[in-house]
Amino acid sequence: MREKDISRLQTALFPSRRWGSGLLVAALLLALYAIVILGLRIERPSLFVLYLGATASLILAYQRLPVVSRQIARDFRDNAGLAAVILTVLLVLYPIVVRDDPYLIHVAALSAIFAVMALGLNITLGFAGLLDIGFAVYFGAGAYTSAQLAIHFGVGFWLGAVLGGFVAAAFGFVVAWPALRVHDHYLGLVTLGYGLMMNLLARNLKFLTNGTDGVIDIPPPAIGSHSFTEPLNILSLSMPFQTNFYYLASATALVGALVSYRLLNSKLGRAWEAIREDETAARCSGIDTRGLKILAFSTGAFFGGIGGALYAHMIGFISPDSFTFLESITILVMVVVGGAGNILGVVAGAIALVILPERLREFEHLRLLIFGLALVVLMINRPQGIFPRTRTRRGPRPGIESIPLEPSADRASPA
Amino acid sequence: MNAVLLQTDCLIMDFGGIRAVNDLSISVAPNEIVAVIGPNGSGKTTLFNLIMHLYHWTSGRILFGIPAHDLASVPTHRINALGIARTFQTIRLFPKLTVAENVLVGMHSRLHGGLLAAVIRGSRARAEERRAEAEARDLLSIFGRRLLDKYDEPAETLSYANRRRLEIARALGSKPQLLLLDEPAAGMNPTETREAMDDIRRIRSTGCAILVIEHDMTFVEGLADRVIAMDHGTKIAEGSFQHVRSHPEVIRAYLGSGAHTESVTTESAPNLEEGS
Numbered sequence: 001m002r003e004k005d006i007s008r009l010q011t012a013l014f015p016s017r018r019w020g021s022g023l024l025v026a027a028l029l030l031a032l033y034a035i036v037i038l039g040l041r042i043e044r045p046s047l048f049v050l051y052l053g054a055t056a057s058l059i060l061a062y063q064r065l066p067v068v069s070r071q072i073a074r075d076f077r078d079n080a081g082l083a084a085v086i087l088t089v090l091l092v093l094y095p096i097v098v099r100d101d102p103y104l105i106h107v108a109a110l111s112a113i114f115a116v117m118a119l120g121l122n123i124t125l126g127f128a129g130l131l132d133i134g135f136a137v138y139f140g141a142g143a144y145t146s147a148q149l150a151i152h153f154g155v156g157f158w159l160g161a162v163l164g165g166f167v168a169a170a171f172g173f174v175v176a177w178p179a180l181r182v183h184d185h186y187l188g189l190v191t192l193g194y195g196l197m198m199n200l201l202a203r204n205l206k207f208l209t210n211g212t213d214g215v216i217d218i219p220p221p222a223i224g225s226h227s228f229t230e231p232l233n234i235l236s237l238s239m240p241f242q243t244n245f246y247y248l249a250s251a252t253a254l255v256g257a258l259v260s261y262r263l264l265n266s267k268l269g270r271a272w273e274a275i276r277e278d279e280t281a282a283r284c285s286g287i288d289t290r291g292l293k294i295l296a297f298s299t300g301a302f303f304g305g306i307g308g309a310l311y312a313h314m315i316g317f318i319s320p321d322s323f324t325f326l327e328s329i330t331i332l333v334m335v336v337v338g339g340a341g342n343i344l345g346v347v348a349g350a351i352a353l354v355i356l357p358e359r360l361r362e363f364e365h366l367r368l369l370i371f372g373l374a375l376v377v378l379m380i381n382r383p384q385g386i387f388p389r390t391r392t393r394r395g396p397r398p399g400i401e402s403i404p405l406e407p408s409a410d411r412a413s414p415a
Numbered sequence: 416m417n418a419v420l421l422q423t424d425c426l427i428m429d430f431g432g433i434r435a436v437n438d439l440s441i442s443v444a445p446n447e448i449v450a451v452i453g454p455n456g457s458g459k460t461t462l463f464n465l466i467m468h469l470y471h472w473t474s475g476r477i478l479f480g481i482p483a484h485d486l487a488s489v490p491t492h493r494i495n496a497l498g499i500a501r502t503f504q505t506i507r508l509f510p511k512l513t514v515a516e517n518v519l520v521g522m523h524s525r526l527h528g529g530l531l532a533a534v535i536r537g538s539r540a541r542a543e544e545r546r547a548e549a550e551a552r553d554l555l556s557i558f559g560r561r562l563l564d565k566y567d568e569p570a571e572t573l574s575y576a577n578r579r580r581l582e583i584a585r586a587l588g589s590k591p592q593l594l595l596l597d598e599p600a601a602g603m604n605p606t607e608t609r610e611a612m613d614d615i616r617r618i619r620s621t622g623c624a625i626l627v628i629e630h631d632m633t634f635v636e637g638l639a640d641r642v643i644a645m646d647h648g649t650k651i652a653e654g655s656f657q658h659v660r661s662h663p664e665v666i667r668a669y670l671g672s673g674a675h676t677e678s679v680t681t682e683s684a685p686n687l688e689e690g691s
Contacts, residue, residue, distance in 0.1 A: 263534065268533045270519055270523075273511070274509050274520045277508075277509035277511055278508070280507065281503065281507040283469070283492050284467050285500070285521050286524030287523050288490075
């Protein structure tokens, strides 16, 4: 089908083009929502495998029809506000839809936490193109900071999480500063080594981390007198306590996505992308590549730290085993599979990569094998990820007056 | 003494045992077009890389601006902010970024706002973005509708000539006082070359000085106020195009030391006469 045919079909189905694309967006979101919930609800392993096959074919079809995917991307951009509203409503309703099964709410909360972290790595890797295979370091830094502050100094979760974010950002700064002398795969190796090293330190610096015994009894967050381990009452419904964490983590992920979006569409995001595309040309265009690369590392790490703090206070227990090389790889895979650079794609990657291993538990030993094979196939067929960033035509905006910019203050006085 | 915008003093650049630039002293006056010619490997592009401080020179000085600043301690990105922008011999755009975004990146050093401004995105940040986009469109309109029509297309989809044009538009984004063009006519057909010459004249008329490396002698003859010829990192001749073209050292550099200067008229020197 060509683009023209599709829009003709659309006009035939819906009298007004705007209404049509709005309805399409709504229908697609609802369908996606239904697919995800269906996947969560299927109990029998054989049925689940069937479901996976069907979903994979859908994705394959989507990938084989670039005309359709471009059209969809355009419709979503034209109806960004509507999509955001629908998505928010669906997310708010989710715990009510699955309230009979607290485990599903827990898994969703975990997905949202990992989405926050994937959004962080997306800034480092997706925007600025800097490979970081030690992302679990920031996850751990945020988790330990927030947990230990809460246990030993009675610092509340809200302050603790932010402090955890800043400590994680400092850890990002510490590795970026020396590591940015190297590029590409070498940078990957340095950060990988950093991850292993910090994990060893977490195991051995007992006075800070309590070693391999881990930190237990991390107090849950609370709003006023309402502790997050108590059931949440919505209207007359009593929701399982996991709902508290779900809403907290989802809200954080939404804020994270919004912040990512704004960063990307700013001078800073453009500069990061320019560094990714051609570092020398970026430097000659006036971009402080070194400073901005360090900033990309630290900003990504900040997200990681927030995610870590959420994780620590939700699970209530952390140990060095929660922040291993495997976690770093998982977060990396979320970004790469989802489509590095694409904010929604990365979130989708995080959701898929939390839910899938959970659902494949029935297959025990086979699950890592299946998982690995799926990744290899995906990377051969679609190295840019399932939902890569598409740049759709925006067209010059009308009615923009031409006002010259003031000359840079830099020019008057060089450093 | 006339004003000098860019000046190199006894500039030397060694790469290991190879002296790529040897005792080079050149200058560019404000609003002047100076062409640098010379055989491949004579150190022309290295000179550009030194001016942008991509390498640190072995000895000598580079001064830029009025009043003059010593560039020895100025990193590349600050040199752009000071007022020098460049293009590359092998085009180096940001392929996945749109045409507009490429130009906006070129304006980087003139835009304000950091991390917080981007996240909060207040009215000032939005107004600046709007102004920047409007100015990017003005810059693209130097090339008529060629680039404007591709405003939101990724740079990688552009034709070869349009890529060269976009690189110039991006460089102009920083409102440079000095524009370094590295073979702007390379790979272009005669029509496109003539258009490029017109474009560059128009850019000069905005008050910008231009230092250009070019092998196309029609281009050099038609544009340059002054020509500098280099060979093996050394300046071998300088002056008007006519003066440099008939300079024995230049003819030797292009044709080899065995050539007799009397028998080699410009007609039989294809490198020098190409396209004229």
